[in-house]
Structure formats: C-alpha cells, structure tokens
Amino acid sequence: MKFGFSGVLLFSVSCMVLSQTVRGKVTDEDGIELPAVTVINITSDKKTYTDADGVFSVDASAKDEIRFTRPGFERASIRTGENLNGELNIKLIRTAREIEEVKVPHITGDLTKDARSAAKADKGRAVQDAVGLPQPRGKMREKPAEVKQVLIPIILGQLNVQGMYDLISGKARRQKRQYRYDDLQEDILWIRDRVEEDYFTKEGIPKERISEFIAFSFISRPQSRTFVKSKNLSGALLSMDEMIPVFKARLQEDRR
Template identity: 40%
Template sequence: MLFCISTTTFAQRISGVVTDEDQNPLAAVMVFNLQTEKKSYTNLNGEFTIEASANNELRFIRQGFDRNTKIINEGDFTRPFTISIVRTAQEIEEVQVSKVRLTGDLNTDSRNLTRIDRSAQVQQAVGVPGPPEKPRETPPPTLAKAGIIKYALSNLNFNTLYKNISGDGRRMRSSYKYEDLQDNIAWIRERVGDDYFIKMEIPPDKISEFLQFSMGLKPDINRWIRAKNLSRVLFDLEETLPKYLHR
C-alpha cells in the first residue's frame, strides 16, 4: 500500500527504449514529461531514463519522425518499456528552414523547425535575386570528367595547358573543395547549437570533424545545404552518427 502511494505521489525514475517502426533503436530522441517539463534523450541504444509519476504523459520527439505519447502506469516503474515512433512521410516539396538554431528547448525548437522562411518566399515571389555566387576562376577539366578527346582539345588553350602541367588546376580544385566544405560546416553550425551535438555524445571540439565525416559518408548532405533544407541535413546526420562514434 505504501509503495502504491509513493508511485502516485512522488516522482520516480523510469526507463525505456525507443525504436523506429522496424524495431531499430533510435538515438537522440527527446523524451519530454508534459507535467514536470523535464526532458531526457535516448542514447545510441535507444535507451533513456527520466523522472515521472503515475499518470504523467511522456512525449517522444525526433526530427523526421511522427510524435508519440505514453501515459505512465504503475507497471512502468517495475520494468523498462519499449515504444516506437514512425518515420514521417516525406513531401515532394519540403519546407526549407533557414537560420534556425536548435536550443534544446521543446517549445522553441518545435516552432523553429516548422517555420517557413517567409523572407525567402517573398524574395522569390517578387524576383529578387539571391546572394551572388563566390567569384571563382574555372579550373581546367580533368581527364576523367571530360574524356580523352575533350581533354586533349582543352589543352590547345595555352592557359589550360599551363594549369595542367604546373599543377595549378589540381590545386584550384582542391582549394575550392576545401572552401565549400568549410562553408557547409559553418552553415550547419550557425543553425544548430553545440548542445544538440553534445546530447549526441559529440564533444564541442569534435563537431566539425563529425560534420566533415558525415559529408564524406553521405554527399547528399551538401545538396540539402544548397537547398537550405535543414530537416534533411539533420536526418542524414543522425544516420551517420553511429558510424562516426563506432569507427
């Protein structure tokens, strides 16, 4: 009798596992107690622990998945439970999120991640051009990309021939690739706070390294950045996370 009173009156720590619809464990899922406003996050095995009382409502939230809820009952205090969240169906035309910085605060992030970039929509509607592209000299084509005939013809140009012989063309391509990588890393970090990565078990001094690893593993991330589609970037980052931590 005393045990029953304590579980209904006082908050206790409960544990569980969050999986996707295929029963794969999900990391970085926010577990939010609606009554106490306390939150926790799942680890790489999908496991979490949070304080709760009987009849509290827990919400399970992760970008790219439909939200799920659970009302805590007495049995949940005696054994861990498993709950699944289902991947959100992707729209053909996705909402593009611009200049959103994740804070870890449920109310703020849920508003920001669903907000449409009104400024960009207005500019597109009235025909205002976007920011100018970075001025760059075009490097000479490579043999692999141009093919033997086009590559040979391009070298009839003395400037192109010199760049290929001197190695300037190769250095230009390497430099542009490095600049693009740093720009893309900066784009993500301007919009996603360090706390987001820390909760994913990535220390601040390894965040840029993780982003570079992820872009190499999933080159599509660069395409989502060009499209200013933060939600797809975060979705791909969460898929590369286990491989980065276990490499």
C-alpha cells in the same frame, strides 16, 4: 523530535516510491533504433535524449506524460502507469512527404486536352520510371584538372591546353579546395538538420560552436563522416561522442 525525524523519513521514502526512472527504446516503423530523439517529461519538464542505440532513461512518476520528438517523425506521447519497472518500446512514424505537384502548362477546361498536357509534361519521368534509366550520380561539378591527365596526353603528342592552364593558374587547386569545403558544410548540415542543439549543449559544447565541433569530429575521426555518407546517424553520433572530451579540453585551453 522523534516524530519529526519519522515524518521526514516517511516523506523521503514516499518521494523515492513516487519518482522512479523510466527506461525504454525508441525505434522507427522498421524496428531500427533512433538516436538523438528528444524525450521530455511534460509533467516535470525534465528532458533527455536517446543514445546511439535508441535507449533512454528519464525520471518520472505515475501518470506523467512522456513525449518523444525527432525531426522527420511524428510526435509520440505516452502516459506512465502505476508500475514503472518495465521497459517502454516506443515507435515513431515518419512524417509523410509531399508528392511533387504535376503542373499543367495551360488550363483549357477541356479534360481531354488538359490530361494530355499533364502526361506530356511528365513524359520524361514516366519513361525513366518505366525503363529504369539510371539517374546521374554525384554532384554536377566541373572536374578539376589532374596532373596525369595533362602530362600523359603530352607524351602521346596531344596537348590539353585548358588542363594545362588550370594547373598552372592554380584553378584546379582552388576548385578542389572549394569542393572539399562545400562537401564538409553539407555533411555538417546533415547532422544539424537531424539533431537538436540541446544534444550538444548539454554536453558542454557552446551553441555557437556546434558546427565547429562537428567539423572537428569529422577531421579527427574520419569514420564519423563515413557514417554520414552512408546516412547512418547512429554510427555518426556514436563516433562523434568520443570526441566531446577532446573538444572540451581544447575549449578550456582557449580560455586560458
């Protein structure tokens, strides 16, 4: 009996020594912390994610393969050494973007003519790049009519017929509502394109309600959407994470 107990104790200690927690941080080429990076121990099939500061921790043993993936970046892998006490510094490289192809309208076989055609086809862009002409900002949308933009001209003796019609018919109100909805869906898609579903489902958010949770976070914490506007994924996730318990509580109430 004493020998059996010693054997179990020895086995438990061996497991503790062999299996440890690997910690580290993931950044891009510029040293900026990357959140929502999928960290997988390929050997044990254990998965986790980096937090808003790019920090992660995952159980591993010596010589395990740890893989790091994130949309828009090249995959990286490392193999743990015998000493697992030090922190890892992982750098992910952005995937190369394809350069837009220059289209030549008509191929004649004459290099001089074809080169001239290509230059002509992209002449507008070349002038903009050389002179530094400003590009249009914002979305190309019809601007909804505003009450003050219609009433002020009337006071001055000018009638804005189209603006008056848009206000009376409700067109301006419908436009504003549609634009708000479109912008919301665009911001939700921006998050979903950059964060894997497992990041949310592991916190107890059903897969089919991820978009609903993101929209709920935007409404409850407008700051999280401000981060999206500034393309700050780390700030957006950090702000949204605080709303997870609130959203889960609402899910529990819905099930009752």
